Amino acid sequence: MNTAAGSVSPQKSLSLFLKRYNIYSVIRTQIQLPDHLYYRLKRLAEKEETSLAEIVRRAAQLLLEIYPEQAVESWQPPEPADPGGFRIPEPDWKIAAHDIEIGEAKTGMD
Numbered sequence: 190m191n192t193a194a195g196s197v198s199p200q201k202s203l204s205l206f207l208k209r210y211n212i213y214s215v216i217r218t219q220i221q222l223p224d225h226l227y228y229r230l231k232r233l234a235e236k237e238e239t240s241l242a243e244i245v246r247r248a249a250q251l252l253l254e255i256y257p258e259q260a261v262e263s264w265q266p267p268e269p270a271d272p273g274g275f276r277i278p279e280p281d282w283k284i285a286a287h288d289i290e291i292g293e294a295k296t297g298m299d
Contacts, residue, residue, distance in 0.1 A: 230244050
């Protein structure tokens with residue numbers, strides 16, 4: 190957003206600076222790994238002289254390269270099924286509504 194003619198907001202300026210020098214923020218998260226997977230990744234990290242977090246980041250990046258993001262079509266709910274006709278004759282609706290309110294409605298399964 191321009192704050193004055195030809196100038197850029199401080200937030201936009203910072204964002205451009207960070208992108209220019211490949212500086213990105215990170216989100217801290219917690220994951221659960223099976224013991225055997227944790228120890229194998231830990232050994233790989235030691236062998237590569239890097240951290241477990243870096244190994245997991247590389248693995249995630251590789252996985253995203255294998256499964257590229259696909260355009261998602263906008264989701265629409267399915268067409269509703271026809272529930273059928275109303276089973277209570279119209280003159281009895283008031284009675285049925287009262288029975289439902291007091292918990293005495295007949296379900297047809299009685």
